[in-house]
Structure formats: C-alpha cells, structure tokens
Amino acid sequence: DAKRIRDIRRQTKTLVTIGACATAGGIQALRNWSDHEEFIASVYAHPEYIETLSTSTPIADHVAVDFELRGCPIDRHQLLEVLAALIADRSPRTPRHSVCIECKRRGTVCLVVTQGLPCLGPVTQAGCGAICPVYDRPCYGCFGPAAQANCPALSTHHLAGKTTETQMIHALRNMNAAANVFQIESDRLESEST
Incomplete structure (x- = not known):
C-alpha cells in the first residue's frame, strides 16, 4: 500500500484522505503497541496465508496530503462539502473546533x-x-x-x-x-x- 499511495500521489493534482484509517491509521493502529504476529495467530485459522505490516500509519506519513476528511465513519455532509470545494477550486469548510x-x-x-x-x-x-x-x-x-x-x-x-x-x-x-x-x-x- 505504501508503494501504491506513492504512485497515486505522483498521478494526482489533489490527494484527499478519507476516514480514520487513511488519516490516522484507524483501529488497526492498535497493533502498533502489540505483537501483530500474536494477533494474526489468534484470529486466523491459517495465519501462514496472511501478509500484513507490523504497524499501521496515516497516509500522510508516506506522502503529502492536501486535505484530510476525518471520521469513523465520515460525515456525508462533510464529504459533499469537500467534493463541492474541489470542484469550485476552494478550500473545504469543515469544522475545526472540538x-x-x-x-x-x-x-x-x-x-x-x-x-x-x-x-x-x-x-x-x-x-x-x-x-x-x-x-x-x-x-x-x-x-x-x-x-x-x-x-x-x-x-x-x-x-x-x-x-x-x-x-x-x-x-x-x-x-x-x-x-x-x-x-x-x-x-x-x-x-x-x-
């Protein structure tokens, strides 16, 4: 995925990451503090067929990101705002407060x-x-x-x-x-x- 996102970044004018997995590694980032091999062995009947990274990281750790649409799940109104902003060539107006x-x-x-x-x-x-x-x-x-x-x-x-x-x-x-x-x-x- 790291190679794929670098390829995507090279081909795009604007890169928007969508959702907690893309913007912050998601729930699977919990593996960052544990032994991921142990998780695989306890979850899958045949762990030898599973290929995965030992850590989960945000896309922005690997390439430049133009906008992060956060949420788990994202808000549909915010998604529409981001799409409208991109079409109108302006910055999206999403909440920044707590x-x-x-x-x-x-x-x-x-x-x-x-x-x-x-x-x-x-x-x-x-x-x-x-x-x-x-x-x-x-x-x-x-x-x-x-x-x-x-x-x-x-x-x-x-x-x-x-x-x-x-x-x-x-x-x-x-x-x-x-x-x-x-x-x-x-x-x-x-x-x-x-």
Missing part, C-alpha cells in the same frame, strides 16, 4: 463534569454531532484531534478524578490511535506508568 461545541449546541450535559468519565470531546475535532455524549457515552475521538488539541491537560484533568492511567491510555488508543497528538500522549502516559 466536539464540546457540538455538545453545547445540542444542550447535552457534559459527562466529564457530571460523571467524571474519560471523554475525548475537548481534544476531538467536531463532525459527528456529538452522538456518543447524547447517549451518555464519552467521546471516543472518532474524528481525530481538534486543532491545537491539548491532550496532556486533558489527561491531567481526568487523572485527578476517578480515571486511571490505563483508562486514559485506552481512551486515546481508539479509532485514531496513530493520530500524532493522541499517540504522543498515550505513549507518555504508558512510559510514566511503568
């Missing part, structure tokens, strides 16, 4: 404040409509890091409450585990806990 703004707009009670849950809403880019908090689940970070995400401050806040380091590491290592700021913070927490 999920917390979406919660406030919906009138959703903050789960961090009321229940002390390890929510990634303050450091996650908006786009989902704050679906998880509406159903009393903390934000899982499906749309990746928001602009200027301050993950260390969020970890400090959560760890001062009832959240453990392990819970915070698991929160950061989700759909966007290989997103730079999420990865840096989860690695920092892991190194401090050992």
Whole structure:
C-alpha cells in the first residue's frame, strides 16, 4: 500500500484522505503497541496465508496530503462539502473546533463534569454531532484531534478524578490511535506508568 499511495500521489493534482484509517491509521493502529504476529495467530485459522505490516500509519506519513476528511465513519455532509470545494477550486469548510461545541449546541450535559468519565470531546475535532455524549457515552475521538488539541491537560484533568492511567491510555488508543497528538500522549502516559 505504501508503494501504491506513492504512485497515486505522483498521478494526482489533489490527494484527499478519507476516514480514520487513511488519516490516522484507524483501529488497526492498535497493533502498533502489540505483537501483530500474536494477533494474526489468534484470529486466523491459517495465519501462514496472511501478509500484513507490523504497524499501521496515516497516509500522510508516506506522502503529502492536501486535505484530510476525518471520521469513523465520515460525515456525508462533510464529504459533499469537500467534493463541492474541489470542484469550485476552494478550500473545504469543515469544522475545526472540538466536539464540546457540538455538545453545547445540542444542550447535552457534559459527562466529564457530571460523571467524571474519560471523554475525548475537548481534544476531538467536531463532525459527528456529538452522538456518543447524547447517549451518555464519552467521546471516543472518532474524528481525530481538534486543532491545537491539548491532550496532556486533558489527561491531567481526568487523572485527578476517578480515571486511571490505563483508562486514559485506552481512551486515546481508539479509532485514531496513530493520530500524532493522541499517540504522543498515550505513549507518555504508558512510559510514566511503568
């Protein structure tokens, strides 16, 4: 895939990565912290037929990317905006603020404040409509890091409450585990806990 994306980049004027797998390595980036051979052996009846990389990385780690359309899954309205922007030769206008703004707009009670849950809403880019908090689940970070995400401050806040380091590491290592700021913070927490 790394060779294929380099070939694609050479042939394109504009390269847009779509979804958490393309923009941040996706859920399969969890292998970056484990023995992928062990995963293959436990999942597949005939692991000898499986060929895979030991790490999962964002496409932007390999080639220049012009725009990242984030999400797991992506938002269809954002996809239409990106396509319209490309046709009109302008920059796409997608949210850059955090999920917390979406919660406030919906009138959703903050789960961090009321229940002390390890929510990634303050450091996650908006786009989902704050679906998880509406159903009393903390934000899982499906749309990746928001602009200027301050993950260390969020970890400090959560760890001062009832959240453990392990819970915070698991929160950061989700759909966007290989997103730079999420990865840096989860690695920092892991190194401090050992």
